[in-house]
Amino acid sequence: MxxxxxxxxxxxxxxxxxxxxxxxxxxxxxxxxxxxxxxxxxxxxxxxxxxxxxxxxxxxxxxxxxxxxxxxxxxxxxxxxxxxxxxxxxxxxxxxxxVLWDELIARTGEDSRLTVSFQAFLTIACLLAAIGAITDSPVLVVGAMVLGPEFGPLAAVAVGLVLRRRDLVRRGGLALAAGFPLGMAITALATLAFDATGLLAADTLDHLAEVEFIYEVGPFSLIVALLAGIAGILALTSAKSGSLVGVFISVTTVPAAAFASVALIEGRFVEAGQSALQLVVNLVGIVVAAALTLVVARRLGRRRDRGRVLSDG
Structure with missing residues (x-):
């Protein structure tokens, strides 16, 4: 109630x-x-x-x-x-x-703003993911996934596309377009610091068996992104926000962004390119799946309302 x-x-x-x-x-x-x-x-x-x-x-x-x-x-x-x-x-x-569309607009609108706290969480998540990749620690990578706040802007873009709300698309797009490059730039600077202090050896990235999924792009990368987009928007619309934690763990947006920075600084251009592609695949896949899920929900809601009007009449 x-x-x-x-x-x-x-x-x-x-x-x-x-x-x-x-x-x-x-x-x-x-x-x-x-x-x-x-x-x-x-x-x-x-x-x-x-x-x-x-x-x-x-x-x-x-x-x-x-x-x-x-x-x-x-x-x-x-x-x-x-x-x-x-x-x-x-x-x-x-x-x-x-689906309470007004509530959904309010939630995604608020969560998609490019604020200091949003940038701080995204940057810290990128740094954690970079350290997790360097140390070959899946636990740290998963922690970075949970901390990353990027689903808010992604959901805002999806809602904006479905409802033709340019303000939501613009706000969410700005948060992603500005947030990720800044977070990646700071991660790159941190990587230079790791190099200078000897925390990152030249051959460190040669042994990353536990976190290869970050930069290995394949059919399952898109499938996981699509499933995450569906699950995430369902969690928002059904007010089961606790399920969003599982969505965050399932996608590799933040780890891919972080590893792209690390690999680029270390001269691993192939891995850097693969990580960047992984990031794009996940971002696009989540938005597309979330938008399609909202379209289906909207049509089902209209059909239910029409059936209700007919039954009342």
Whole structure:
């Protein structure tokens, strides 16, 4: 269940109430006249099934409440109520499969910004991956995968492509286009420091049996990227963000970027080129798979809404 809070001008409260009362997935509807101060108006509260949230948000936006009122949604972990149980049963579909497009836009928009913290996490992840490659340590490489924040911008680009939101595509693309080169440049400088201090020997990169997957590009590189893109966007849309950890571990974007820098500094141009190709394959594969998954989810949602309208009629 989700908790819905609406601030509405008093003259539109009746329309809001009618919209919510007509939805079988709504429970615990409360109207508090004159409660809101800024902006002034009435406060409407309700608990709603996740399955009906997207259509309700569309109806509330149609009343203009996102401009001269406010619409807030938050997840409820525990609801002990027979009315809530009945609302969830009456709502069509499964809550875990429902996509809240406004929530998805907000999450990806926030996670895709090129900020100091984003760049710091990406750079540290690249440095960890470089050390993991140099020491032939899969554990460090996996740790770098988990730390890398690149899935946010990738998801934003996918959402932007599907919804034709140029702002999301531009924001996510900027974070990737600026973040990775800067992280790779700092990793290259760190590699020079490792060389100067003797931490990186000339033949170190000759024995990397445990982390060869970083730069070995093959059919499975694309397959893994596609599967990661699907799993990642499903984790975002179904609010199962814990699954994103598995997605991060499965892709080699950060390790490939880091190893490309190390190999380039060490004069291993073939491995550097392969790592760069691995990076591109993973980035493109994730975006394509995520976008296609969203297209399918959107069509299924529209089909479900049409079937619901026909059944109500």
């Amino acid at each position: 989700l908790h819905l809070r609406i601030v509405t001008p008093a003259e539109r409260t009746a329309e809001v109430r009618a919209l919510l009362e007509a939805e079988p997935g709504v429970a615990h509807l409360i109207v508090l006249p004159g409660t809101a101060v800024r902006p002034p108006g009435d406060l409407v509260l309700a608990d709603i099934a996740r399955e009906c949230a997207d259509s309700l948000l569309g109806g509330l936006r149609g009343l203009g409440l996102d401009h001269d009122g406010a619409i807030t949604i938050e997840a409820l972990d525990t609801v002990l109520s027979d009315a809530a149980d009945r609302a969830e049963e009456a709502a069509p579909g499964e809550g875990s499969d429902a």
